[in-house]
Amino acid sequence: MVLRLKGNEGKPVAYQxxxxxxxxxxxxxxxxxxxKGALEMSDELTDLGVRPACPKADAxxxxxxxxxxxxxxxxxxxxxxxxx
Amino acid sequence: MTQxxxxxxxxxxxxxxxTHYCPGCGHGVVHRILAEIIxxxxxxxxxxxxxxxxxxxxxxxYLDIDMCEAAHGRTxxxxxxxxxxxxxxxxxxxQGDGDLAAIGTNEIVHVANxxxxxxxxxxxxxxYGMTGGQMAPxxxxxxxxxxxxxxxxxxxxxxxxRVCELLATLEQPAYIERCVIGTPNKIRxxxxxxxxxxxxxxxxxxxxxxxxxxxxxxxxxxxxxKAAEYIETYMEEIFPPGIIKDTTK
Numbered sequence: 001m002v003l004r005l006k007g008n009e010g011k012p013v014a015y016q017x018x019x020x021x022x023x024x025x026x027x028x029x030x031x032x033x034x035x036k037g038a039l040e041m042s043d044e045l046t047d048l049g050v051r052p053a054c055p056k057a058d059a060x061x062x063x064x065x066x067x068x069x070x071x072x073x074x075x076x077x078x079x080x081x082x083x084x
Numbered sequence: 085m086t087q088x089x090x091x092x093x094x095x096x097x098x099x100x101x102x103t104h105y106c107p108g109c110g111h112g113v114v115h116r117i118l119a120e121i122i123x124x125x126x127x128x129x130x131x132x133x134x135x136x137x138x139x140x141x142x143x144x145x146y147l148d149i150d151m152c153e154a155a156h157g158r159t160x161x162x163x164x165x166x167x168x169x170x171x172x173x174x175x176x177x178x179q180g181d182g183d184l185a186a187i188g189t190n191e192i193v194h195v196a197n198x199x200x201x202x203x204x205x206x207x208x209x210x211x212y213g214m215t216g217g218q219m220a221p222x223x224x225x226x227x228x229x230x231x232x233x234x235x236x237x238x239x240x241x242x243x244x245x246r247v248c249e250l251l252a253t254l255e256q257p258a259y260i261e262r263c264v265i266g267t268p269n270k271i272r273x274x275x276x277x278x279x280x281x282x283x284x285x286x287x288x289x290x291x292x293x294x295x296x297x298x299x300x301x302x303x304x305x306x307x308x309x310k311a312a313e314y315i316e317t318y319m320e321e322i323f324p325p326g327i328i329k330d331t332t333k
Binding site for chain 2 (some may be wrong): 015016020022023025026027028029032033050063065066068069070071072073074076077078079080081082
């Protein structure tokens with residue numbers, strides 16, 4: 001998890017991308033578009049028999065949402081973690 | 085102590101069903117865009133969609149709004165009828181290129197000519213997707229499909245039909261734009277165009293059409309990650325993206 005300073009608030013936040021594997025069809029568009037290379041294809045098969053995308057273990061997600069924009073199955077969620 | 089909050093996720097207007105579209109299909113992106121706009125404007129109860137015949141025939145299983153199904157190609161006429169009966173609702177017709185540019189050419193021309201205040205979202209993927217990738221009127225010259233295995237020839241099958249340019253010659257349409265589902269930037273532009281089309285309907289009570297060049301990796305026989313490049317190389321030359329007609333200014 002990489003903490004970044006967010007805008008004017010100055011609080012450290014971290015972003016995390018989550019893949020909803022029940023919707024993912026393994027088209028790999030998100031893997032191709034991620035500027036940080038934070039996604040990869042999983043080795044486990046879903047019930048459709050496809051390898052879904054999954055975040056890398058040491059993923060450096062910046063919350064740019066490009067993967068969300070290109071996903072044809074709305075299978076991506078971007079989560080924000082902030083210190084309370 | 086840390087708190088996790090979802091910044092971005094599935095729009096609420098999208099039902100929890102997994103779509104039947106192929107991996108990398110542009111329909112899913114356009115569905116998401118529609119659902120986002122419906123959420124942003126909070127019009128889930130005052131929006132009526134028209135599902136076409138084609139790949140998007142089951143669109144009503146994915147969008148949580150009122151939807152009707154029309155006979156093949158008759159979607160804009162049914163939308164016009166719904167709009168006349170319920171002028172307070174936002175009515176859009178969602179059509180593919182087989183539905184709008186082939187069997188429904190007659191309907192779209194007359195609905196546009198009468199200036200019916202509906203929004204048409206025209207998904208152009210240059211093939212008949214649902215029936216197995218046959219040649220469509222919008223298939224680009226040289227493109228190989230199951231019914232043009234040597235590539236579309238100009239002498240035999242003619243040039244692709246440019247629906248936007250065709251309708252732009254009419255008096256009544258207020259806003260016609262061609263967009264692309266490709267890079268994130270182009271996807272955002274598509275969302276803005278669909279939003280503007282809805283605004284034209286709501287504020288100006290005029291006809292508008294947004295054509296979306298949408299990837300069909302399965303029948304273009306390219307991997308989904310190469311589909312955006314395919315559109316740029318082969319389709320944008322024939323179907324140049326941009327505003328074709330805008331009388332709203």
